[in-house]
Amino acid sequence: MENYTKITLVGAGAFGNVYLCSRNNDKKMLILKEIPMDTMSTEERASAQNEVHVLKVLKHPNIIKYYENFLDGTKLVIAMEYAQGGTLYQYLKKQPDNLSEEEVLHLFVQILIALKYIHSEKILHRDLKTENILLDRKSRVCKVSDFGISKVLHSKTKALTVVGTPCYISPELCEGKPYDQKSDMWAMGCILYELVTLRRAFEETNLPALVSKITKAHYNTNFPKHYGVPLTGLLKKLLSKKPGNRPSVVEIMAEPFIMKKLFEVYCDLGAVEVKNQKTSKFDKQKGFSHASSNTSINSMATSKSQEQFAVYCWGGGISTPMRLPLPYADTQILQVECGRTKKSCVTENGRLIMWESSPTQSLPGAMGDSQNIPAFSPRFQEGQSGGMKMVSCGDMHTACLTDRGILMTFGTGSGGCLGHGDFSDLSEPQIVEHLLSHEVVAISCGSYHVMALTSDGEIYSWGRGDGGRLGLGDKATYSTPKRVPIPQHCEAVSVTCGNDSSVVLTADRKMLCTGSNHHNKLGLDLVTGRGVEEEVQLALSFTAVRTVPFSNEEISKVSLGTQHTAVITANGSLYMIGNNQFGQLASPPVSGGRNSTRVPKKVNVTPTQRFIDVSCGGTFTVAITESGRVLTWGKTIRGQLGRSAAGSISAEPEAIRFPGFTNMKIVSLSTSHGSSLLAVSGIEKNEQDLETKFRNSWDTNTWREEGKKPQ
Template structure:
């Protein structure tokens, strides 16, 4: 245990802040004395453990374990370093919260409470003292389920419990109550967030109970004022339920904000985007695809909108329009007209049609990436949405379930993601605070977490970076982080030295000249890469290509199929400049399974003796 220790004598509870030995993670141990407890009190303590076991939500304090020690029940749970919402309000002093912040906090509480009610549980003690914040004071988590009650379908509870300041009118009158009592408490919390200047909380709640509380300032919208009034209706039947609350436009707007490079080259296919200027029309997007059974570039149909990015996986062919809409291409019956690049051969055996993805009204996409049977999207608000196959845990929702439509990644709510990348079966992302998260399969240590275990939820990569990360790059079984000073960190499989970790034995006196794989991120060692400023690092199955800020291109790894762009077919495990590109200034590179693509202004080069 650490020094922090809090004692609640009224309830015989001692709270310890502890550090777990195996991973140094901070957690809370709630020690509840059972020696002098009545049978009902022991039941309440056991009830908290049972309730916590049922709940799994990013806005609810996570339960780890419970055990008996020295005549006390000890509950191990998540530590929220940001303190309580009550403390947060108190520290604000006379500074009012803006409406956007209030709604951001409120919607997170509603989402958590909705999860609680979905599991047929009443919280019955919702208050700002039981709402906790993360270290950034952005993500809220509901805690303290000591007096919760599990309900059978459509049942009502009768026991009068809860904090007096937040007890609903029906509880005060001894009437049966249900989820609407939690809605009342939720309304009190929302009103308290607005009435931040009110220091006499009992007096404030007394006004609420009598239905004559002060009207909300004109500083806030009519929608917010109406929401508070409806939630604090003395008649529980007239209060909205949580689903109706979330469906309100003021909440939907916040909910979407909470949850929500040109060209992509996969192992078997290529899809590339170019722009062409017409004398009679503005800049237009043209998308071509080839690979697999498509032997020459095939023009894909596009909507009457500019395409700003394309991506593809094993079965997905996707893109983003300039307006932020998500578009997909599917194979269509023969007969559709298509156009080829000049000099190419007709490839009419496969044709495609496009469609916009449903269910994304009001969401603007700015980045998309595809893995093996799954897709990851990034909204303009920095919210990740995923859909597709959940077989590798790459969707990040904590399970292996498939998702048909883009679903918000709840585990990263409260974090603004600025960049992401997909491998075949793992994902990496960078937040605006320059923290790196990874999830999916962990074979070969590709997640950089120090193990080969899979992660079903985004997990913070435990690294102390000398400089801020600017981009992440996922390969088939490896990953890279490029820092803002042009250096790079890599992890995963290093076969054929595709991570650039091997040292030339003739140039170095170091004992370790080769590494098969690394489980944590470490700097590139192979010369001359550490001496250059990298802007992009892409991986194939057994080779890699690095792009420098000078526009020069270096390749290394296996050259079995000529993918290194060299005159010799020998493997080139040490990075070498691609001289076959001549003096061209390369602006983008990428790798497939056995080929490499380099794009310069207005042209495209491929490396492979098969092409």
């Protein structure tokens, strides 16, 4: 066991426990099945040893991969592949409606392919069921598992032992007759029935009644109308009472409608998604593409030089946008994230980059000679080689999400915001074990709290709960993720955390808010055309907004500042609400008066201008227009507007300049208390000189020249 680190218990049964583990040498996630041999009968030990033997023999992409087995004290440990999507049974239980025939065949054919291979090795599975079919993260690839009671046939004789799960056992097994591969085909019929109807073919409240129903092959044949006759006809053949009437795997594969799907599965499962490549109309329709072997070196070089990515930073003493160095000149950026103490980004190839500052030395990449302007050097996050798709930063903690839906956190553990059950600090990302059974699809960090959204639409929160920011109905602090209730009939699609509040956007583009409503920054006041009719100071759980126009408009984007909020509606209008002491609502503050009207203000730049993104800092706002202009307004202190301005407040939205690019496209925007990060892509106006190329390809240990060598 010294080669593995246990992460969490994922299952327990009569034969032992199943753990999700990390292999120490490469951090690969595996499943370890522990079987206590000392408490087992002779037959049970034989079953465990049989599973090891069968797994060693079977090597197929649609069968769970076997890695090794070893003894740990008195326990037999089997190391196997980890399938993130759970079981086919769980997947079908979550479906609100019947699957399409295309999806039924896509899943069924893969199980069929695996079974053909199993039977070709003279092995009976004997326990085929939806609980033993595992899926990948996207629920597209099936893998057969659990060979504990499989039978190796050394000849053409039939097996005699009565084994299997009651709902899936064949009539001949119920009657104690010898059986062969046709019993596995009966189980395939039961699986196909579940795929078609989302329920089991044979179910009863007691075993005698179940056996009676199976031996009579009595099941409901009222199949959904959208399935074709060939499919339902195959299902009826598989559930024939007489084994001889059931088709074999080879016979099923010869069916024309199965052959077509076999061809698609064999092609699609091997296809590799190629990004940033022009594809033909045919390839787009098929949903996959293959890299051309005819691409010349010159065409590749031209493509690389056309589009460059850059990350700009301002605020925190940097008065105009400063281009941050990237590890390599061809680094492509997916997302940037700016925290109070961290600047980070996720690259196209799934790497997490952090920028470290040094105000006392001028490292390559520092744009300016002033000693008060920090120099930044990029570094890849230690212990992480790829697979990241999202990062979010709080005041002193960071959460990052992998492309497999696994959440990791690190930084300061104050308030339990790392979610590991304690308040300890971590220097490297560590998996949040409490969410391992879920696929996380989105994350957001507040100052000292975190929210995570799963693929099932569930929300989890943890950290400091002051003011009700966690949405759990109280103000308590939690150091592990807790399920957050939201109003019935609401489906969450995004989460946003602020300093002391949180917002959820629903599938119908409505806002639900929790936490402090100081200055009505969450829109929880009852505001109508007549003005403010009822004020709300805070909400302890997610509540629908009541302030017009938020309550009756479709919302596409929300950003929470310290005391103000920005909201973009579906038609591209931008509204500001909250404290306007420093002009952060894009209107001049009232001298000596009340700067919290508690009524949203629409930002008007031009009559036809639409907004596509916005981010609120502590006392300022940054917004992106549809035409690609980057506008800022609010308090001008320490360069947080990224432009020159007269006075301490600049309430009028004005554009920031980014020299050096043509056809500039905004990739990602993020702000923190006093700083901003912006990732862009475009074509550089002029060929870079050698010195600039050195600067933009700075590696923390070496200079790397990306251009021509000097003559």
